Amino acid sequence: MRTAPLEISAWAVPGEPVPFGEAQRQSFEPFAVGTRWGVPWSTHWLRARGSVPRDWTLDSRYRAEISVDLGFDGLAPGFQAEALAFRPDGTVIKAISPRNAHLPVAAGGDVDVYLELAANPGIPPESHWRTTELGDKATAGHEPLYRLRRLELALTDREAWELLQDIGIGRGLAEELPADHPRTAQLWAALDRMLDVADPDAVGATVSAARAALAPALAVRSTASAHTLIATGHAHIDSAWLWPVRETVRKCARTFSNVIALMDEYPEFRFACSSAQQLAWVKESYPELFGRIREKVASGQFVLVGGQWVEPDTNMPGGESTVRQLVYGKRFFLDEFGVETTEVWLPDTFGYTASLPQIIRLSGSDWFMTQKISWNQTNAMPHHTFWWEGIDGTRVFTHFPPIETYNAELSPAELAHAQRTYRDHGAGTVSLAPFGWGDGGGGPTREMVAAAQRQADLEGSPRVRLGTPREFYERARSERDELPVWSGEMYLELHRGTLTSQLRTKQGNRRVERLLREAELWSATAAVMAGHPYPYDALQRIWQRTLLLQFHDILPGSSIAWVHREAEADHERLAAELENMVGDAILVVSGTGDRRFLANSAPLAMEGVEAGAIAAAASSPVAPATVRSADLGDDGTEGWVLDNGRVRVVVDADGLLRSVRDTSGRDAIAQGERGALLRLHRDVPDKWDAWDIDRHYRNTAVDLTSAEEISASVRDGVAVVEATRRIGASVIVQMIALGPGRDAVDITLDVEWRERHKLLKLVFPLDVHADRSTSEIQFGHLDRPTHANTSWDEARFEFVAHRWIRVAEEGYGVAIANDSTFGHSVTRDTRSDGGTTTIVGLSVLRAPTFPDPESDQGRHTLRFALRPGASIADAAAEGHRLDRALREVVGGREVAPLVWSSDAAVRIETVKLAEDRTGDLIVRLYESSGGRRSTVVGTDAAVDQVQLVDLLERPLPDAPPLDGVPGRVRLDTRPFQIVTLRYRLTSSP
Known part of the structure; x- marks a missing residue:
């Protein structure tokens, strides 16, 4: 050269x-x-x-x-x-x-x-x-x-470069095929002939002859039964991970400029881009490049997929956040490019909520693609192409590319792996192959395109066709009418630690989600009732930043320190802005005055205040809780009895729960056990530090039972036992409290955390024979077995729950709510008396050192509630209480809800104004109990039309007419169904 x-x-x-x-x-x-x-x-x-x-x-x-x-x-x-x-x-x-x-x-x-x-x-x-x-x-x-x-x-x-590509494919295929295969011998012989012709001292003069010697072996066509891969260029660019968000902006420009240059050289090349946020960054920072992207989208070469704002985590974001990923993503693609994306594209997310199929379909999308599930440690998914069924019964066409990477180079080894791994040969002939450098970006290269060209129809190799994800979907969907069904969540048997790592990031996300709900509810109420300007721009900006921070390496806690420091600062800033927004709107609707009210933003009635209302709390007198010393047993140990007439709690001398009884008299704590127990485990994952909690963590455990200091008192009618515990350099202040009229015991942990590679769990051994646990997820709840009958059950030893988890037997259940914990575990033991102890563990804190050496170090406060005799509705109420759904306000008047549901199980999740800024009112509801319900949705706002719409607030095709008048419509819902209503106001207030 x-x-x-x-x-x-x-x-x-x-x-x-x-x-x-x-x-x-x-x-x-x-x-x-x-x-x-x-x-x-x-x-x-x-x-x-x-x-x-x-x-x-x-x-x-x-x-x-x-x-x-x-x-x-x-x-x-x-x-x-x-x-x-x-x-x-x-x-x-x-x-x-x-x-x-x-x-x-x-x-x-x-x-x-x-x-x-x-x-x-x-x-x-x-x-x-x-x-x-x-x-x-x-x-x-x-x-x-x-x-x-x-x-x-x-x-x-160029001719020498082409020869190198020929050699790479010929040799790669020969190495992949069985040694005794005739095709293998043919390829090695052709490579030998090529070497005889090529002269390293005269490459330029002999390269064409060398290519000609190899050409016949590379011209043999594939067999009729060969699998086909639709190869689409891709670059899964993590929106933050081992680099900060600002660097991702530059990575996007680098990658997208690469693929545009490749499109100019290879017109048949197609590239799939999945995140609206990344294109929004390019539009802002590289407008000239964005203009060229527009041209390539119009030509069909630059293909928009996925439809989400970013590729988010789907375990931990709330229901409305999961919806808004698609609302803001798809609207961006529609507004900027006139393209309706038809799939959800999540190659690298750490598990998939069972609420997602319904959300996908309600967004107007047809199918779902992921890759990460191939990383399962224990069990392989039984199919690569199937129906995925969600908790409500909705099904979505789903595909796992059997090439099992989103960073493919299209090497012969990768293609052989795809053909060998594909589990649906009896019914299907095609799979998807995303190729290109991802994670840190870069995208496809000309060498990869050359590999696709040479293996388009090559004996011994699957066929490769450069194409689009849509082309794969249409071909795969047309091959068969019936597909196997996978029902429920798609649990990733890996990266379980992401439910716990970087607690501050998770707490900030939950706080901002709650404030966004409040800000939209009260701003819409102020706009409809009083003509107050609705903060469209501010809400859109805050939502988009919140959605970015739910990216699957930010919210899960698996990024460098720089990323999490910025995320925590962003959450603080967004929360402060939203607090001001909520305060302004409430002042408009309640007016000035010195009366004290509660504003309820929860989707269910709380303390006598209806959802979406501002009213005085129930005023029936409630006696304060009491605390007294007590002799707890024959050994002479003493403890305390907390009692409020509804719940009786016994706390032992170590500050742990010995007994929790409701008015039925039944004890929630298993005999001889102690609840609210802090248990410290050694936490050294085999491979991925911030990502994983491995099964062997259970092999070492230290129960933090001793207390350096302990005291009991009554504070403003609340009975409190406070214990200070120390482990190494860490100090934990644990408070157990029983308030007046409360049906649950409250537990607060104030932690100065200085551990490394440790996992702190909060453990409750419950006297319940539960064959399953029930956990809140987006727009509903999910049952999981408590046994380990199968390898699938055994592998699910750490799982996600949102604000509450409940374990129950016929006629009795116990709920545990939290304010910021997602990682949970449930096991069962049989006692010597024949009874069953169901042990619920909540993963409170971790201390990984990669990629952030200081992960989770410092001060944390977490809150929990244990409610005996709890129904599903009780569990939800405790979760919303800890989520601070009730807000004390000072105003001049009570305010009735803008919208209400006659059946409390059909909950109003979101009240807002329409994204198109017409002033229409949008109401999103969901059936929360898991059963069929009939409800009347009412509003006293002046409305003259109401219609069923999709998540993008467009009329649902073939939707039946609504029963009733616009201000009072009847809805018959199936279990966990999500319904979105759009109201047209008759006039401005």
């Missing part, structure tokens, strides 16, 4: 990245190949100028390119130095990364390019849980990470 030098100059950005225009105005100093550059997370700009030598002959075979090596460490794109190239007019050319390190030379041969170099430190995921300080700019160090190895002109031989 012939090369020629370029004149290089540089400017080091003193702080955070700057736009091209600002960089171009700076003073660039001479810079030489071999110079070190790049303090962690810093940016360098290089300018390279020169001309193609006159003695270089450029034609269809030989072309000039700029060859770049930023000092790459290994070959993994996305986890080290990257660059984006610009022309002097500011237009983007393409990116530079380890596997895509060339730039085109403009016609005429003159070179003048700017390169924005990102000194992202190498934090490869293979580090697993090796502690690193590189994930925080403040601790990453000040020494340069990289050395510029190459930035020069190169004369490349």
Whole structure:
């Protein structure tokens, strides 16, 4: 390869990245190949100028390119130095990364390019849980990470490059096929003939003959029974992970410019892009590049998929957040490109809620794709193409690509794996193959396209067709009328620790979700009742930021420190803005005055206040709770009895629950056991530190029973026992409280957490023979077995619950509610007396050290409630209480609900104004009990029309007419059905 030098100059950005225009105005100093550059997370700009030598002959075979090596460490794109190239007019050319390190030379041969170099430190995921300080700019160090190895002109031989691609496919296929297969011998023989012809001392003169020697073996067509893969370019760019959000913005520009350049070279190439947020970033920061994306979308080459704002976690976000991912994502694609996306595309999410099929279909989407489920540790999913059935009975067409990666290179080994792994050969012939460098970005390369071309119809290989996800769906759907069915959640048998890691991020998300609900409810009420301006822009902005922070490496707690520090600050800022919004709206509807009310934003009545109302709390006198010392047994130990006339609680001398009885007299705590027990486990996952809780954590456990200090008192009518416990450098203040008129005992943990690789659980051994546990999920609840009869049951040893979990036998149940805990476990033991102890554990805190060495260190407060004799509705009420659904307000008058449901089980989840800003009122309800219900949905607002709409607030096709008048409509709902109503107001208030 012939090369020629370029004149290089540089400017080091003193702080955070700057736009091209600002960089171009700076003073660039001479810079030489071999110079070190790049303090962690810093940016360098290089300018390279020169001309193609006159003695270089450029034609269809030989072309000039700029060859770049930023000092790459290994070959993994996305986890080290990257660059984006610009022309002097500011237009983007393409990116530079380890596997895509060339730039085109403009016609005429003159070179003048700017390169924005990102000194992202190498934090490869293979580090697993090796502690690193590189994930925080403040601790990453000040020494340069990289050395510029190459930035020069190169004369490349296209024919030689093609030969390398031929060899790669021929050899890869020969290595993959059985050694005794006739095709294997044919391929090795052809490779031998190619080597005989090729002369390493005269490559240019012999390369064509070498290709000709190999060509016959690569021209043999595939068999009729060969599997077909629809190969679609992709780059699963994590919106934050081992880099901050600001770096993802640049990764998107690099990746999208790469694929546009590839489309210009290979018109048949298609690329699928899934996150609206990432395109919104490009629109804001790289408008010229966004314009070219528009053109490629219109041409059908740049394919929009997924329809969500980001690729979110689906275990922990609330129901409305799960809806809004699709509302804001699909609306962006419609508004900006005129494209209706038809699938939900979640290749890398850590498990899939059983509420999702209904939400997908109500958004107007047809099918679902994921890849991560192939990571299951214990059980393989039985099918790759099937119906997925949600808790309400809705089914959605679902596909797991058997290639089992979203970072495929389309190598013969990967294609053989896909064909070998595919479990539906008896009924289907096609699967999907997303290819391209992802995670850290980069996308497909020309080598990958070449691999697809060579394996389009090649004996010994599955057929490969470059195409779109929609083309796969239509072909797969047409192959068969009947599909197998998977019912319920799709539980990922891995990454269970993400339900607990980075507690502050999870607490901030739940707080903002609750405030968003309040802000929309009271703002809509103020708009409809009093003509108060509805804060459309602010709510949209807050929702979009909240949805970003639910990305599947942010909310799960698996990102670097920088990401979580920003997430926590964002949640604080958003919460403060929403608090002001709620306060302003309530002041409008309740007016000024000195009367004290409760504003209820929960979807169910609380303390006598209807959902969506502002009213005085029930005023019946309630006696204060009492606390007294008591002798607890023959051993002379003493404790305390807390009593409020509804619940009687016995707390022993260690500050633990010995007994909890409701008015039935039945004890919720198993005989001889103690509840609200803190249990500390060693937590050293085998591989993925912040991600995993492995089964062997149970093998080591220390019960925190002793208390350094303990006291009992009555505070404002609330009986409290407070115990201080210490483990290592950590201090835990545990409060058990019983309030006046409460049907539940409240537990608060105030923790100064200084552990490393430890898991803290809060354990309740309950005297209940429960064969299943029931947990709140989005828009309903889910039952899971408490036994381990099958490998599937055994693998589900840590699972998600939202605000409550309940275990029950016929006629009696116990609920445990939380304010910010998601990880739960339930097991059963048989006692010597023949009774059953059902043990509920809540995972309170973890302490992984990768990717954030300081994960969860510091001060935390968590709240729980144990309610004996609890129904499902009781469990929900406790969950909403801890979620702070009731707000004390001072105003001038009570306010009736804007909208109500006559059946309390059909809950009003969302009240807002329409996204199209017409002023229409949107009401979203769901059936919460798991049974059929009939309810009247009423409003006293002046409305003249109401209709059933989808999640994007469009009329549902073929929807039956509603029974009743607009202000009073009757709904008959199936179990867990979600219903969205759109009301047209008759006039402005």
